[in-house]
Amino acid sequence: MAPVDAKPPVARKDMYKAFAASLTGTALEFYDFAVYSAAAAIVFPLIFFPASDPVTGTLLAFSTYAVGYISRPVGGIIFGRLGDEIGRKKILVITLMLIGVATFLIGLLPTYDNIGVIAPAILVFLRFAQGVGVGGEWGGAVLLSSEFGDPNKRGFWASAAQIGPPAGNLMANGALAVLTLTLSEEDFLSFGWRIAFLISALLVAFGLWIRLKLEDTPIFKAMEARGDKPKAPIREVLATQRRPLIAAMLSRIGPDVLYAMCTVFTLTYGIQELGFDRGQxxxxxxxxxxxxxxxxxxxxxxxxxxxxxxxxGIAAVGAAVWAYLFFIVLEGRSPVMLIVGIVLGLLCHSFMYGPQAAFVVEQFSPRLRSTGSSLAYTFAGIIGGAIAPFMFTLLLSTYDSWVPVAIYLSVACLLTLVGLALGRDSNVAEDEEYLQAGQAPTELVESK
Structure with missing residues (x-):
């Protein structure tokens, strides 16, 4: 039998199709997630928690934001396990529908003035459903693009799913910016914010159309061919993959906290503390x-x-240093420097988050990748991005200074460096072994 390299046995157009499916689907799901995040900072404290003072209202709104992270492990446990048992593609269709329906219903939800405390209660439930969908989405999306792509270029191919959050955030904040600039304050708080949630139905329909046209990944097909699918993947990960799991979890904390500062907390801090307009x-x-x-x-x-x-690691160190420079720069209250500060912060985030997907999946063997990656992603989100906006707001209101906020981000980046030190580098041979097994039956038939 001729030697087989680590490249997947698919046409290059299929590799690009998987890249696009991973990117677009994740972007659509993170549009839904990001539009909630932005609304939690600038809308929900007023319409779902109006009985509270401004600081308490913001804390309560960010608490519902955190629910979306806390519920992610539920999605990671359910769908991560299924990704190793029934395939990567099937779970991606389910998760897209789940988060899409939840987001659409938020757009129809009556406010506190209409139905009282039932409104924020339903909001929390729908936010929980969003989190379950996102928790199951990430691992499958990463594997979809990386397992179709060349393992030697996994950093690039796996980044497809990583582009989803900024793309979704771009669409979400773009929609909110247009609505903010074209509607009065009264109209925006009355019905304008709902439009951004309701149009998610069209976006999710487009994402489903792309994903339903794809087959499952070559790695998963090879696992099926050799009968190597795990019977109890969660138990096996916890029993045999503890160090990789810890390494992958810690690696995520710094990027999650940094992203929460740049895209969520900055909305509150910039508007309430520095006096910037919402549009700026x-x-x-x-x-x-x-x-x-x-x-x-x-x-x-x-x-x-x-x-x-x-x-x-270099990006993590850069983010820790940037945390202090960012607030110093913002004290000038210049819109230009606000843009510079956020751009530099998100640049540091890119050089952590871009390689992150490849790093996380490389910690686990192919047969446990979906489960291990999903568990690491979702549990890290609880101690990283989930509580970050809440902690930022609490620290700022308690100490009346941005210094504790910067220290908090620095500590998160230090934990990421520990995770990187515990982790391992890429092992392409593992993919090669599975792909050889997957191609072997075809080659034997051709030789007869």
């Missing part, structure tokens, strides 16, 4: 997110040529 802050986030669509795959590709952990 949203435009700054839009510019930073637009640039990330290009810097994410660039960072992933660079990590294929240079040691991935080194690229990731």
């Amino acid at each position: 802050v949203l435009v700054a986030v839009l510019i930073g997110s637009a640039l990330q669509i290009f810097t994410m795959p660039l960072a992933g590709a660079i990590s294929d040529r240079i040691n991935r952990r080194l690229v990731y």
Whole structure:
């Protein structure tokens, strides 16, 4: 039998199709998730928690934001396991529908003035459903693009799913910015914010159309062919993959906290503390997110040529330093410097988050990748991005200073460096072994 390299046995057009499916589907789901995040900062404290003072209202709104992270492990446990048992593609269709329906219903939800405390209660439930969908989405989306692509270029191919958050954030904040600029304050709070949620139905329909046309990944097909699918993947990961799981979880904390500062907390801090207009802050986030669509795959590709952990680590150090410079720069209350600060912050985020997908999946063997990656992604989200906006707001209101906020981000980046030190570099031989097994039956038939 002729030697087989690590490249997947698919046409290049199928590789690009998988890349597009991973990118577009994740972007659509993170549009739904990001539009909630932005609304939690600028709308929900007023219409779902109006009985509270402004600070308490913001804390309560960010608490519902955190529910979306806390519920992610539920999705990671359910869908991560299924990804290793029934395939990557099937779970991606289910998760897209789940988060899409939840987001659409939020757009129809009556406010506190209409139905009282039932309104925020339903809001929390729908936010929980969103989180379950996102928790199951990430691992499958990463594997869809990376397992169709060349394992030697996994940083680039896996970055498809990583582009989803900035692309979704760009669309979400773009929609909110347009609505903010074209509607009065009264109309925006009355019905304008709902439009951004309701149009998600069209976006989800488009994402489903793309994903339903795809087959499952060559790696999963090879697992099926050799009968190597795990019977109890969660138990096996927890029993045999503890160090990789810890390494992958810690690696995510710094990027999650940094992203929450740049795209969520900055909305509140910039408007309430520094006096920027809502439109100015949203435009700054839009510019930073637009640039990330290009810097994410660039960072992933660079990590294929240079040691991935080194690229990731340098960006983590840069983010820790930037945390202090950012607030110092913002004290001038210049809209231009606001844009510069957010762009530089999201650039540091790109060079962590771009290579992150490849780093996380590389910690686990192919047969446990969906489960291990999903568990690491979702549980890290609880101690990273989930509580970050809440903690930022609490620290700022308690100490009346941005210094504790910057220290908080620095500590998160330090934990990421620990995770990178515990992790391992890419092992392409594992993919090659599965792909050889998957191609072997065809080659034997041709030789007869």
